[in-house]
Each structure stands twice: as C-alpha cells, then as structure tokens.
Amino acid sequence: MAIRLDAVSHRYTSMDGSFFQAITDIHLELGQQKEMIALVGETGSGKSTLVQHFNALLTPSSGTVEVMGIKINQETVKAKSFKKTPIRQHVGLVFQFPEYQLFEETVLKDVSFGPKNLGLKENEAILKAKEALFQVGLNETYFERSPFQLSGGEKKRVSIAGILAMEPDILILDEPTSGLDPAGQKALMDLFLSIHQKTKTTMVFITHDMNVVYRYAKRILVMHQSKLVYDGTPQELYQMPELRTWNLDLPDSLKLQTFIAQTLQLKESLLESSVDDLITLIKEEGRL
Amino acid sequence: MPFIELKNVSFKYPSKQAIEQLSLSIEKGEWVAVVGPNGSGKSTLAKLIIGLLTPQSGEIFVEGEKLTPESVNEVRQKIGIIFQNPDNQFVGVTVRDDIAFGLENLQVPYQEMLTRIDTYAAQMKMTEFLDKEPSNLSGGQKQRVAIAGALAMQPEVMIFDEATSMLDPKGRLETLQAMRELRAQKTTLLTITHDLKEALQADRVVVLNEGQVLATGTPREILTNIDILTEAKLALIEPLELLNKMEEAGISSQEWEAKLWQFALTL
Numbered sequence: 001m002a003i004r005l006d007a008v009s010h011r012y013t014s015m016d017g018s019f020f021q022a023i024t025d026i027h028l029e030l031g032q033q034k035e036m037i038a039l040v041g042e043t044g045s046g047k048s049t050l051v052q053h054f055n056a057l058l059t060p061s062s063g064t065v066e067v068m069g070i071k072i073n074q075e076t077v078k079a080k081s082f083k084k085t086p087i088r089q090h091v092g093l094v095f096q097f098p099e100y101q102l103f104e105e106t107v108l109k110d111v112s113f114g115p116k117n118l119g120l121k122e123n124e125a126i127l128k129a130k131e132a133l134f135q136v137g138l139n140e141t142y143f144e145r146s147p148f149q150l151s152g153g154e155k156k157r158v159s160i161a162g163i164l165a166m167e168p169d170i171l172i173l174d175e176p177t178s179g180l181d182p183a184g185q186k187a188l189m190d191l192f193l194s195i196h197q198k199t200k201t202t203m204v205f206i207t208h209d210m211n212v213v214y215r216y217a218k219r220i221l222v223m224h225q226s227k228l229v230y231d232g233t234p235q236e237l238y239q240m241p242e243l244r245t246w247n248l249d250l251p252d253s254l255k256l257q258t259f260i261a262q263t264l265q266l267k268e269s270l271l272e273s274s275v276d277d278l279i280t281l282i283k284e285e286g287r288l
Numbered sequence: 289m290p291f292i293e294l295k296n297v298s299f300k301y302p303s304k305q306a307i308e309q310l311s312l313s314i315e316k317g318e319w320v321a322v323v324g325p326n327g328s329g330k331s332t333l334a335k336l337i338i339g340l341l342t343p344q345s346g347e348i349f350v351e352g353e354k355l356t357p358e359s360v361n362e363v364r365q366k367i368g369i370i371f372q373n374p375d376n377q378f379v380g381v382t383v384r385d386d387i388a389f390g391l392e393n394l395q396v397p398y399q400e401m402l403t404r405i406d407t408y409a410a411q412m413k414m415t416e417f418l419d420k421e422p423s424n425l426s427g428g429q430k431q432r433v434a435i436a437g438a439l440a441m442q443p444e445v446m447i448f449d450e451a452t453s454m455l456d457p458k459g460r461l462e463t464l465q466a467m468r469e470l471r472a473q474k475t476t477l478l479t480i481t482h483d484l485k486e487a488l489q490a491d492r493v494v495v496l497n498e499g500q501v502l503a504t505g506t507p508r509e510i511l512t513n514i515d516i517l518t519e520a521k522l523a524l525i526e527p528l529e530l531l532n533k534m535e536e537a538g539i540s541s542q543e544w545e546a547k548l549w550q551f552a553l554t555l
Contacts, residue, residue, distance in 0.1 A: 183521035
C-alpha cells in the first residue's frame with residue numbers, strides 16, 4: 001500500500017518546442033507509515049507536478065513511479081493492459097479549488113459520481129456517498145441540495161467527500177484550505193486529522209502555511225527549484241540553515257518561542273512550548 | 289471631509305443580502321484594514337467602492353463626489369485595485385505593455401507614459417523585469433507588477449482585495465512591504481483580508497460580519513478582543529494570545545506589551 005518514486009523527472013514542452021523541467025530526479029517513498037505529510041515549496045517549485053505523479057495523472061518523462069505495485073513509466077503506459085482506474089481508487093487527489101469542479105444537480109449525486117465510475121452499483125455508490133458526506137460533517141439535510149448554493153467551505157467539503165467515497169488508501173490535497181477564512185481553515189484541517197486518525201489514510205497536503213505544518217504534519221517534504229531537497233521531520237527542518245535558501249518561513253509559534261527565550265535571556269530552546277507553557281515560564285522568569 | 293464615505297449602503301445579490309445598511313468613512317492618508325469571515329461582504333464592499341456594483345440603496349462619496357453612473361469613470365481614476373489572483377489581471381505581452389495599458393486608456397501623452405512606467409516599475413523594484421512576460425514571474429512579482437500598473441494611473445487610494453492570500457510566504461512579504469511603502473508615501477489604503485497579521489499593520493481595523501460593521505477600532509482594540517474575533521470567525525494571532533493571557537494572569541507590563549506588539553508586526 002505505498003507509492004514509490006525512482007529517479008522521476010518531468011518536463012513540459014511549450015508550444016514553441018522549448019522544455020520546462022518541472023521536477024528533477026525525485027526519489028521518494030510514502031504510504032507505508034500512514035502519516036500526515038506536508039509538501040511545501042515556493043510557487044513554481046514543482047509541488048503540483050510532483051503530486052500528479054502519485055495517481056498517474058502525469059507519466060514521468062524519465063524514471064518510474066510505482067503505485068500499489070503498478071509501475072508507471074514511459075514504457076508501461078504504452079501497454080494495452082495498462083489501466084489507470086485502480087490507481088485512481090487507491091490514490092485520491094483533491095485539486096486546489098475543487099469546488100469549481102462540482103457539476104451535478106444534487107450533493108448526493110455529485111459525491112456518488114466517483115464510486116459509480118469505479119463500477120459500483122447505484123445503491124452501493126449512494127451508500128458510499130452518504131458515508132463520505134457524514135465523514136466531512138454534512139448530514140442528510142445537504143443530500144438533495146444543489147452544490148452551487150452552498151458556501152465556499154461547504155463546497156470544498158462536498159468535493160472532498162467525492163474523493164473519500166472512493167475509499168482511497170492515500171489522499172493528496174493540493175492547498176486544501178485556500179480561500180477559506182481562519183475558522184474554515186482550522187475546521188477543515190481538523191477534519192482531515194480526524195479522518196486520518198479514524199481510517200489510517202495517508203494524507204499528503206500541499207501548503208504555504210508553516211503554521212499548518214507545525215500543527216498537523218509529522219513528516220515534511222520540501223521542493224526547491226524542481227528538486228526534493230528535504231524529506232524528514234518538521235522539527236529537524238526548523239533548525240536547518242537552508243530554510244532561508246528555500247524561501248521557507250518558520251511557524252509563528254516557533255518564532256514566538258524564540259522571541260520569548262531571547263527576551264528572558266534563556267540558554268535552552270523552547271521548542272514545542274504552548275502559549276500556556278510560555279505563561280508559566282514568564283511567571284517564573286518574567287522580570288525584564 | 290472623509291476621502292471615501294459610504295452612507296447606509298445596501299446591496300443584495302439575487303440569492304443573498306451582501307451588504308446591509310453599511311456606513312463607513314475612510315480619511316485621506318489612512319490605512320484601513322477590512323476583516324471578516326467568508327461571505328461577510330468584504331469583496332462586495334470593494335466592488336461597490338469602485339463602481340463595479342451599484343448599491344440598491346444608500347450613497348457612496350469619493351472626495352465628496354457622489355458615485356453615480358455619470359461620475360463612475362472619473363471617480364474610478366482615483367482608485368487603484370489589486371485582486372486576489374495575480375494571474376487574472378494581466379493583459380500585456382510584457383510587463384512594460386501591461387503597465388502601459390491603463391495609461392493608453394487614459395490617453396496619457398507618450399513621453400509622460402514612458403516616464404510613469406519607469407518611475408512606478410522602479411518603485412515596485414520591477415525595472416529589470418520590464419521586458420519579461422508577466423506569466424513567467426513569481427506570484428509576488430506579479431502582484432508588484434499589478435501594483436505598479438495601478439500606481440501608474442496615479443490613484444489617490446489603493447484597494448487590496450485579498451491580495452496576499454494566494455501567494456507563497458516570500459510573495460506575501462513582498463506585497464506587504466509594497467503596502468508599507470505606499471503608506472509611507474501617504475497613499476490612502478484599504479486592504480481587505482482575513483490575514484490578521486496584515487490587518488495589524490493598518491491604522492484602523494473594520495470588522496465586517498453578515499454585511500454589517502461588527503466593530504471598528506485600532507488594531508490594538510480589535511485584534512486582542514476575543515469576543516469580536518470569535519464572532520467574526522477569526523483567530524487571535526499567537527503573540528496577542530500570549531499578551532491576553534499574561535494580562536489575565538496579572539503578569540503583563542507596558543514593557544512586555546510593547547515588546548510583543550513590536551514582535552507581532554514582524555510576522
């Protein structure tokens with residue numbers, strides 16, 4: 001139940017025949033540990049191109065992607081027997097602004113479209129759709145409503161339910177909270193976390209927000225200029241001098257902890273201290 | 289006389305009331321940040337001020353002049369606006385063409401046009417990109433081109449409608465820096481955002497909720513007020529959460545407050 005990338009590169013060809021190298025020589029394995037994984041990097045660093053290899057939306061220009069034992073490369077995709085459907089079922093990809101892709105008359109029809117496409121009978125697909133909608137916090141009062149009359153946050157939930165209804169083992173989310181207000185962002189990320197904890201689904205989410213990384217990710221991948229430059233824990237990444245080169249920011253929590261440590265002239269670092277921990281500390285040390 | 293004044297403005301979309309009996313004034317040279325949850329009417333407000341939407345009732349004045357179908361073109365020249373998605377606002381093949389586009393529409397004389405392009409490209413630190421295609425720039429660079437294009441029209445107020453929300457951290461900081469530079473030059477700024485770290489920089493914060501002004505005040509008054517923030521589905525930023533809890537615990541001091549406030553402005 002895993003995805004493995006072996007020396008994967010992808011280049012796009014422009015209309016004038018020139019090439020653009022989007023990702024270069026990526027080696028990566030995920031899905032074994034059932035983790036919440038953050039994928040970060042500047043605009044144009046190759047994040048979206050990378051994740052589109054995880055479910056065979058893109059075929060590597062060179063190298064091989066292996067999804068659940070199925071090899072995807074320039075050779076294998078030419079075979080008549082090569083089928084993408086099983087890959088799509090294992091690996092669900094939610095695009096940025098998925099709410100623009102809703103199209104059915106009712107919420108329930110929209111969400112059951114995916115499982116039906118996988119070959120499920122109508123009533124089974126409806127059942128899966130209902131379960132998925134409950135998972136994302138939308139009850140039966142939503143089932144017969146038009147997706148177009150929902151709020152932005154609700155539309156996002158509907159489109160995510162559409163992917164969850166296919167019961168993927170790995171869920172890829174491309175900037176899932178973009179466009180939402182802070183409360184909506186937190187609600188959605190908390191939802192992903194609870195789904196992850198219940199179903200043990202591996203989740204990979206693209207984000208620019210290091211505060212989200214700090215709160216939700218156990219593992220982080222960093223893309224920089226088409227290369228995967230870091231794959232490890234966020235805690236180690238925060239200590240790395242390369243952070244600036246990669247144009248990454250530190251989470252606010254960490255900046256605040258560092259600021260308090262400096263203000264109190266403490267030697268030790270305060271990594272992972274909550275605001276309440278800081279209050280206790282300032283009570284003890286707080287004479288300025 | 290306020291520079292922009294809205295008096296009892298209401299606007300309804302076919303399915304939803306967006307702005308209800310809203311009154312608001314913005315002084316010349318002031319930086320006002322409008323914050324609020326999705327659907328609170330923030331973006332509708334911006335579209336009403338630039339005359340892209342017409343209120344069903346109420347009046348809008350810009351420098352004392354009432355916004356009407358007759359005055360809208362003249363009034364709009366006083367206002368520059370930057371939208372959320374940097375990719376949706378380019379028309380030119382090169383950065384230079386793009387900045388020139390608005391000026392051609394205004395029929396600015398050719399020599400004057402060249403001068404303005406150079407001036408505002410330099411101000412936004414985009415001079416070396418003048419002959420590049422906008423599509424090849426980073427998100428932050430694209431927003432700086434859009435700002436240069438808007439500034440070249442020499443508006444008296446700049447509106448930023450969620451202009452940093454789709455940018456990576458570097459692009460966000462570049463755009464915030466551009467806002468600070470404009471403030472330093474006394475340009476009137478209206479920034480619409482749900483990034484409270486952006487709102488912190490403003491002179492005054494207006495909280496919108498369900499099309500009405502829920503609260504207005506200094507960043508200090510609004511952004512530490514947990515009741516207001518909760519009602520508007522916004523979250524306290526961490527240094528201010530710490531500040532609030534220090535006050536509750538009776539361990540705050542003016543010195544701590546000043547330090548935490550300074551720190552918050554760097555985020």
